[in-house]
Amino acid sequence: MGDDRMKIAKKAVCLCSGGMDSTTAATIAKRAGYELYLFHVNYGQKAEKKELEVISKLKEALGAADLVSVDIDLFRNLSALTSAEAAIPTGDQVDLNAKATPPTWVQCRNLVFVSLAAAYAEHLGAERIYVGFNAEEAQSYPDNRPEFVERFNFLLPKAVASFSKPPVIDAPLVNMFKREIVKTGVEVGAPLELTWSCYLNGEKQCGTCESCQHRKRGFKEAGVADPTKYA
Ligand SMILES: [Zn+2]
Incomplete structure (x- = not known):
């Protein structure tokens, strides 16, 4: 057995x-030699079941060691993304270059999610937490x-036990737009064809919500054929 196989796997x-940003980030983690632990949050988003279906396929495609999906109730009905009463903006209601935060905002979402992921990472002894945050x-x-x-990386060393090595958030796409x-x-080699960007829970991705429009524009501007079958 070679030295590489004798080593204890480093974990991320x-x-x-289930979207293309987090899937690309996870693929970068895999290529960096990490054993992957996929972490998903059900927070009442309309597409939560679709996301989980897709992430189960991504687990296989990426050869991830595990997939954890946690439920949190706080956000149910607090955003257009999570409320049955509020419609998600589509078509002309979406401004892809808007600087103002849209009604699909979920309160402090990434702060909550990276905190949950950090707790899981401390438990696993994972070195890194990969996220798909991006400039667009x-x-x-x-x-x-x-x-x-x-x-957040400045805070994390103050949030873990004395016997833990604090994990580091790694956002490899943080300066990239969708085309990049x-x-x-x-x-x-990210399995982009498996990914789900849509905010809705249809049979196919709608093609008209903000997230679908960013996805479509990204493929178009990248000059890459979009494998997605939109509704
Ligand atoms: Zn959509």
Whole structure:
């Protein structure tokens, strides 16, 4: 047995939504030699069942060691993303270059999610927490920005036990727009064809919500054929 196989695997928790950003980030983690632990949150988002179906397939495709999905009730009905009464903006209601945060905002979402992922990472002894935060979403969602990642990494060493090595948030796409993420995804061999970006829970991805429009534009601007069959 060679030295590599004798080594204890280094572990990474990958925060996964089933979309192309987190899937590309998880693929980068795999290529960096990490054993992957996929981490998903059900928070009442309309697409939660679809996301989990997709992430189960991604677990196989990426050869991940495990998949954990946790339920939190707090956000149910607090956002257009989670409320049955509130419609998700589609078509012309979406401004892909808006600087203002849209009604699909979920309160402090990434702060809550990376905190949960950090707790799991401390338990596993994982070195890294990979996330798909990116420059395109950072335009209107502040919890995607480099400052957020830097400050969370500054906090983490103060949040773990004396016997734990604090995990580090790794956001490899943090300066990328969707076109660059599509290109990077293709380069690293991310299974983009399996990914689900849509905010809705249809049989197929709607093609008109904000997330679908970002996805479509990303493939188009990257000059990569979009494998998605939209409704
Ligand atoms: Zn959609």
